[in-house]
Structure formats: C-alpha cells, structure tokens
Amino acid sequence: MQGTSNHRSRGSDDYGIYDDAKTYYASEERHSNRYGVRTRTYSQNSLVKQLERMGATEPFRRGSHDETTMDQGRRFLVNVDATLEILKNQEDTDGNMQITIEDNGPKVISLRTAASAGHNRFEVRGTYMLSNLLQELTLAKEYGRKQIILDEGRLNENPVDRLSRLIRDHFWDGLTRRIDASSIEVAARDPKDWTDDPRPRIYVPLGAPEQYEYYQKVAADRPELRLDVQQLPENITVELIRDLNDKPGLLAVAVEKVEEDDGKGNKTTTLKGLPFVVPGGRFNELYGWDSYMESLGLLIHERVDLAKSMVLNFCFCIEHYGKILNATRSYYLARSQPPFLTDMALRVYEKIKHEPDSKEFLRRAILAAIKEYHSVWTSEPRLDPVTGLSRYRPDGLGVPPETEATHFVHILEPYIKKHNMGFKEFVRAYNYGEIKEPELDEYFLHDRAVRESGHDTSYRLEGVCANLATIDLNSLLFKYETDIGRTIRSLFGDKLVIPAEFCAGTPYQPGESVSSAVWDRRAKRRKLTMDKLMWNEEEGMFFDYDTVKKQRCTYESATTFWALWAGLATPKQAADMVKKGLPKLEMFGGLVAGTEKSRGELGLERPNRQWDYPYGWAPQQMLAWTGLLRYSFTEEAERLAYKWLFMITKAFVDFNGVVVEKYDVTRPIDPHRVDAEYGNQGLDFKGVAKEGFGWVNASYVYGLQIVNAHMRRALGTLTPYETFVKAIELNNERAMANLTL
Numbered sequence: 166m167q168g169t170s171n172h173r174s175r176g177s178d179d180y181g182i183y184d185d186a187k188t189y190y191a192s193e194e195r196h197s198n199r200y201g202v203r204t205r206t207y208s209q210n211s212l213v214k215q216l217e218r219m220g221a222t223e224p225f226r227r228g229s230h231d232e233t234t235m236d237q238g239r240r241f242l243v244n245v246d247a248t249l250e251i252l253k254n255q256e257d258t259d260g261n262m263q264i265t266i267e268d269n270g271p272k273v274i275s276l277r278t279a280a281s282a283g284h285n286r287f288e289v290r291g292t293y294m295l296s297n298l299l300q301e302l303t304l305a306k307e308y309g310r311k312q313i314i315l316d317e318g319r320l321n322e323n324p325v326d327r328l329s330r331l332i333r334d335h336f337w338d339g340l341t342r343r344i345d346a347s348s349i350e351v352a353a354r355d356p357k358d359w360t361d362d363p364r365p366r367i368y369v370p371l372g373a374p375e376q377y378e379y380y381q382k383v384a385a386d387r388p389e390l391r392l393d394v395q396q397l398p399e400n401i402t403v404e405l406i407r408d409l410n411d412k413p414g415l416l417a418v419a420v421e422k423v424e425e426d427d428g429k430g431n432k433t434t435t436l437k438g439l440p441f442v443v444p445g446g447r448f449n450e451l452y453g454w455d456s457y458m459e460s461l462g463l464l465i466h467e468r469v470d471l472a473k474s475m476v477l478n479f480c481f482c483i484e485h486y487g488k489i490l491n492a493t494r495s496y497y498l499a500r501s502q503p504p505f506l507t508d509m510a511l512r513v514y515e516k517i518k519h520e521p522d523s524k525e526f527l528r529r530a531i532l533a534a535i536k537e538y539h540s541v542w543t544s545e546p547r548l549d550p551v552t553g554l555s556r557y558r559p560d561g562l563g564v565p566p567e568t569e570a571t572h573f574v575h576i577l578e579p580y581i582k583k584h585n586m587g588f589k590e591f592v593r594a595y596n597y598g599e600i601k602e603p604e605l606d607e608y609f610l611h612d613r614a615v616r617e618s619g620h621d622t623s624y625r626l627e628g629v630c631a632n633l634a635t636i637d638l639n640s641l642l643f644k645y646e647t648d649i650g651r652t653i654r655s656l657f658g659d660k661l662v663i664p665a666e667f668c669a670g671t672p673y674q675p676g677e678s679v680s681s682a683v684w685d686r687r688a689k690r691r692k693l694t695m696d697k698l699m700w701n702e703e704e705g706m707f708f709d710y711d712t713v714k715k716q717r718c719t720y721e722s723a724t725t726f727w728a729l730w731a732g733l734a735t736p737k738q739a740a741d742m743v744k745k746g747l748p749k750l751e752m753f754g755g756l757v758a759g760t761e762k763s764r765g766e767l768g769l770e771r772p773n774r775q776w777d778y779p780y781g782w783a784p785q786q787m788l789a790w791t792g793l794l795r796y797s798f799t800e801e802a803e804r805l806a807y808k809w810l811f812m813i814t815k816a817f818v819d820f821n822g823v824v825v826e827k828y829d830v831t832r833p834i835d836p837h838r839v840d841a842e843y844g845n846q847g848l849d850f851k852g853v854a855k856e857g858f859g860w861v862n863a864s865y866v867y868g869l870q871i872v873n874a875h876m877r878r879a880l881g882t883l884t885p886y887e888t889f890v891k892a893i894e895l896n897n898e899r900a901m902a903n904l905t906l
C-alpha cells in the first residue's frame with residue numbers, strides 16, 4: 166500500500182489517478198492507446214477467440230516482469246471481462262462476488278502493463294489490491310468499457326484516502342434521494358413493505374396541495390411506475406396509521422419551485438424535491454437521527470446544500486406531520502427519533518451565514534424546534550409531570566409492521582396458541598381490537614418507545630422504555646434548551662416572535678415573543694434534576710431514571726457520554742466519567758453500546774440485541790468524541806476515534822471495501838459480522854460497494870478530523886492502536902535521550 170496518496174495527483178496526461186468512477190471510466194480518450202501503448206487494437210472478438218484457443222482466461226502472451234514505474238506510476242492495460250472472469254474463478258473462492266481474506270485463491274494475478282503495450286506483465290498481489298481490482302473492473306464494466314488503462318495507484322491506494330474518497334465521490338450520491346419526477350421510483354422503493362403488492366405509493370399532507378397535484382401528474386404521465394398518490398386527512402390518528410399499514414407508502418417532504426424549459430423555449434414552473442440522504446440497505450427513507458449524523462460528514466465534505474435541505478425537510482415534517490419522524494414512511498407517522506435539529510441547523514448556519522437568506526433559514530429551524538420541543542417532547546405522554554423530564558413514549562396501535570417478519574414471533578406465540586389462530590390472523594385481530602391482551606399492549610407501548618429512542622433494540626430498554634427518562638433524550642433536550650436560548654440571545658436580539666403557524670401545541674399565542682431567559686431556566690432545571698436523579702458518582706456515569714418505579718436504573722450505557730456532548734456535565738462529572746465510566750465501555754474498536762454485565766446472559770429465550778454488548782454504533786462514537794473534546798479530553802477522543810477508524814479501515818481492506826451499519830467492536834478480524842436481529846446492512850453488494858452506510862460514512866469523515874496527522878498516517882498503514890502507542894513511546898524516549906539542555 167502506498168504510505169500517502171495525493172488525490173489531486175495527475176499524470177503528465179492531465180488525468181487524475183483518483184478521479185471519481187464516472188470521470189475515470191466514461192472518458193474514451195483516457196482508455197485509448199495514448200500512453201505509448203502500441204496502436205494495435207485489441208478487439209473484443211479477437212480477445213475472446215484467443216481466450217478460447219488457449220483454453221485460458223486472458224489473451225496475451227506472457228511477458229517479463231521488467232516494467233519500470235514511470236513518473237505518473239504504473240498503468241495496466243486490462244481487458245475488463247476476461248480479467249473479471251479470472252478474478253471470479255480464481256480469487257472469489259466462496260463465490261460471493263467479493264474478494265476477501267476468507268477467499269482461498271492464490272491471491273495474485275498478472276496484468277499487462279500499458280507502457281509495454283501489453284507485452285510485459287506485472288503481478289498484482291494480496292487481498293486488498295485484488296479486491297480493488299475487482300471493484301474497479303466492476304465499475305469499468307458498468308460504464309461499458311471493454312478495455313481500460315488502469316492506474317496501479319487505484320489498486321494500492323492508501324486505504325484511508327480511498328475510503329474517504331469513495332464516501333466523498335460516490336457514497337453520498339449513492340444515498341441521495343429526491344421525491345420528484347426525476348427519481349421517485351428510486352425513493353419510493355421500500356424493502357420493508359411486506360404487503361402482497363409493494364407498489365410505489367406517496368402520501369401527501371393536506372397542507373401541501375400543490376405537491377398532491379404534482380405527484381398526481383407524475384403518476385398520470387408515467388403510468389408504468391404504478392405510482393399511487395394519496396392525500397392524508399388533516400387529523401392523523403393512530404387508527405389511521407394502523408389502517409395505512411395495508412397500503413404503506415412514502416411521506417412527502419419539502420420541495421422547491423423551479424423553472425423548467427420545455428425544449429421549445431417555453432418556461433414553466435415545476436416542483437423539485439429537496440434532496441436527503443438515506444441510511445442505506447433496507448432503510449430507504451429520510452431518518453431522524455441518522456440525518457443529523459450524516460450531516461456531520463456532509464458538512465466536512467462541503468455538501469452544505471444536502472445538510473441544509475435535510476434541515477428544511479425536518480421543518481416540513483414538524484409543520485405538516487407534527488414531528489420529525491422516525492422516518493418518512495406511513496408506518497412511522499406516530500413516532501419520532503432522538504432530536505438533533507438545533508445543533509444541525511446551527512452547524513449549517515455556520516457554513517452559510519454569509520448568504521442573504523441564512524438568518525431566515527435559522528429562524529425557521531429554531532421556530533420549528535421550539536414547536537417540536539413543546540408539542541412533542543415536553544407534553545404528555547412523553548413528559549413525566551412529576552420530574553419534568555421526558556421519555557420516549559409515542560402513541561400507536563398494534564404490532565409495528567416494518568420489522569423483519571419473524572421479529573415478534575417469540576412474543577406472540579403464546580397468545581397465538583391461546584387464541585388458536587394463525588400468525589397473520591392473530592396480528593390482524595389484535596391490531597383491530599377484536600382481541601384484547603393488556604400485557605401485549607404494555608409490551609408494544611415499550612417496543613414503540615424503544616424504536617423512537619433509535620436504540621431498537623436493547624435490554625436496557627425492553628419492556629420498560631416508555632417509563633424511562635433516558636440520559637440520552639434529556640441530554641438532547643438540554644442541548645435544545647441551551648441552543649435555543651443562546652441563538653435567541655445572540656442572533657435575534659433576545660426576542661423571537663412566534664408566528665401563528667408555529668403555535669399549535671405550544672404555550673404561545675400568535676405574535677408573542679420569546680426571550681432567552683425562559684430557555685436558560687428550563688436548561689438549569691433539567692440539569693439539576695438530572696444531577697439528582699441520574700448521576701452516580703461512584704460509577705462515574707449517568708443512568709436512565711425509571712419514572713414509574715421512581716428509581717435510577719443500573720444499565721451501563723454509552724449514552725452516558727451524551728451528557729458531555731450536550732455540555733450538561735460538570736468538569737468533575739466529566740473527569741469521573743473518563744476515569745470510571747470510560748474503561749467499562751472502551752473496546753478494541755471503540756465504544757460498545759453497553760457493558761456485558763448490563764446486557765446479562767444470553768440464551769435461546771434471551772437472544773442478543775443489536776444495541777447491546779458487543780456492538781458499537783457510529784452515533785455513539787461521534788457524540789462521545791465531540792463531548793470529550795468539549796471537556797478537553799483530547800487524548801481520549803483521539804484514542805477512541807483511532808480505534809473506531811482502525812476497525813472500519815481494516816474491515817474495508819480485508820473485506821472488499823465493506824462499510825456497514827454497525828460493528829462488533831470486540832471482534833478484531835471480522836467486526837462487520839453481526840448476527841443480532843436483522844443482521845447487518847451494507848453487506849449486500851456485488852463486486853463493489855456503492856453506498857457504505859450513512860452514519861458510518863459520516864463517522865469516518867468526522868473521525869478523521871478528530872485524530873491527529875500522525876494517527877492518520879498510522880491508520881493508512883493499518884497500524885493497530887497498541888503498536889502505534891508503543892512506537893510513539895519509543896520515539897519519545899529516544900527524543901528525550903537526545904535532548905540536550
């Protein structure tokens with residue numbers, strides 16, 4: 166592998182070695198024989214004929230290994246199909262269309278060099294280079310190339326640079342959706358639609374009549390889509406949401422008006438969907454907290470427009486659906502997800518504040534957040550009136566339809582037996598209240614809350630979540646309170662007028678103005694209550710508080726660090742957390758979601774849960790790093806970031822460019838293997854990964870900003886953390902010895 170690589174690196178020919186796939190492979194000229202390659206043409210027919218004659222897989226004579234590296238690096242002349250065949254037959258021994266350390270091929274292929282016009286050969290060796298070759302050829306084939314001139318630099322690229330580049334140039338685009346005529350069929354696809362006729366369907370809120378008209382026109386103009394366009398009634402009840410489960414669909418989000426040219430010089434106005442980034446895999450809709458995490462990566466990559474339009478989509482959701490939704494599908498209408506809107510909007514604002522409409526953007530986001538704060542998070546049923554703290558506690562009816570088919574079998578089985586019914590028959594009868602089972606009602610109340618918490622599922626929350634004032638939610642609300650107060654004070658002259666459309670569900674009258682003082686008081690009160698009910702000095706951790714049992718919980722969770730992220734911990738609490746809490750949760754690959762002790766024994770009746778030990782999730786890492794830095798625990802933040810990035814980079818190198826939804830942070834060899842619940846997302850690709858996974862992509866980009874330059878270099882050479890530290894210590898000792906004072 167190369168120690169470093171320069172992404173702007175260009176050969177004398179002016180082509181970039183690290184151009185994005187489209188630029189690299191779509192150019193005819195780049196792959197013609199202009200690099201001193203013999204002008205003989207290798208037609209596809211003659212290649213295939215030679216191939217057949219030789220009974221072999223590649224049609225050139227064997228050359229010597231005497232190619233020298235030129236200033237722009239070695240280049241290979243590669244026949245795409247034939248080489249792909251060799252790779253598949255020889256190197257992908259388990260036949261999963263990926264070349265990984267689990268394949269048992271010879272791990273070497275000899276490629277013809279371009280400078281010798283294909284006469285000389287050079288061996289490409291090892292899993293990483295071969296899997297990069299597979300990825301490059303898969304892309305070349307998709308761009309219709311039969312023969313390419315391939316830079317060796319694309320095969321032995323520093324993996325940190327390669328993954329960062331793929332995220333920047335490919336993954337974000339692969340995950341971006343727009344709900345308009347340009348690509349509604351892509352956005353509407355729902356792998357979680359288990360109905361007999363999973364056709365594309367969109368629900369449009371009553372307050373967006375132009376959108377309703379627009380989508381009806383799209384459906385009429387393109388009948389082959391079978392797009393079903395439905396208008397939602399004004400009052401969205403839990404009964405309605407349950408009924409929509411038979412016809413699940415996408416929920417409309419924000420659009421903008423644009424001018425369109427009909428090709429004859431006539432201008433008409435049409436609608437264009439504001440884009441958003443989806444998590445990936447089976448999650449093909451706009452998610453609440455995934456979007457926040459994604460925006461942290463997008464902003465680093467200067468994709469400010471995407472982050473901004475996700476904020477605007479959230480404002481649309483609050484205005485039309487009453488909340489930032491768990492995600493934008495009909496079955497998610499009743500529940501939200503961890504709230505991050507104020508921080509997200511402020512980060513976007515920081516990037517656009519020189520633009521004329523930036524203040525208006527921020528005003529709208531803060532008004533939406535205020536409405537959400539009051540009408541969703543601090544009113545019943547989520548508000549616990551006794552403590553004033555909040556809980557994840559959404560309304561809903563029956564069994565959530567979006568989970569994998571078997572998810573609730575073990576829960577429902579006893580009831581199915583009791584009522585002597587089939588699975589589907591029972592679920593329908595229960596959902597429609599024909600069967601009353603109060604115990605099940607209680608189970609699903611908590612299950613819905615678990616899903617709203619984003620931590621679905623975990624033994625921290627199962628069977629109790631709706632009663633818990635969690636450390637995560639209350640830290641986020643403290644952040645809302647402080648962000649809103651500070652913004653009103655510093656950017657709106659300590660006076661923000663609440664317009665009529667933002668009043669419903671809030672204590673405000675139209676035109677009433679709000680100042681920062683009340684927000685400061687709310688934050689102060691929340692902090693005091695949390696200190697009293699949730700902080701355990703002995704353990705050095707914040708714990709959830711059970712509002713029904715009126716006691717502090719004991720499950721040790723990585724969410725304790727959210728208190729640092731939000732800035733609610735005192736310096737002493739932060740130091741205690743680093744000293745006592747952190748060692749319990751720090752693993753080989755970074756932070757684990759919860760401790761093994763807290764998770765407890767697993768068994769047939771107690772299967773593993775994806776938000777428990779031994780799994781680690783990108784949002785937990787990102788919030789902890791940011792929180793630690795906020796309290797000046799730089800070394801700890803860097804160390805945790807290094808471990809997480811190392812684990813991701815190593816899996817990326819050893820497993821054909823894989824980037825997944827979550828990792829087993831205790832598993833050094835194959836951390837992407839997760840068999841809990843619905844397995845892992847992001848694994849299912851042929852030849853080349855195109856999307857990664859939204860928040861892991863973001864954590865990678867964000868984490869690289871946390872580690873120092875020396876660490877970044879060490880990651881590029883896949884240096885395990887312990888080795889890195891030893892090397893640093895040795896260096897320091899030497900430097901000390903050589904120090905002449």
Ligand SMILES: OC[C@H]1O[C@H](O[C@H]2O[C@H](CO)[C@@H](O)[C@H](O)[C@H]2O)[C@H](O)[C@@H](O)[C@@H]1O
Nearest residue numbers: 444448452455491567568616619620621
């Ligand atoms: O389909 C099952 C569940 O899937 C979602 O949860 C998981 O994926 C989300 C998207 O990446 C993520 O936000 C969440 O934290 C994950 O646990 C969905 O959010 C659940 O509501 C759904 O039941």
Ligand SMILES: [Ca+2]
Nearest residue numbers: 257259261263
């Ligand atoms: Ca394989």
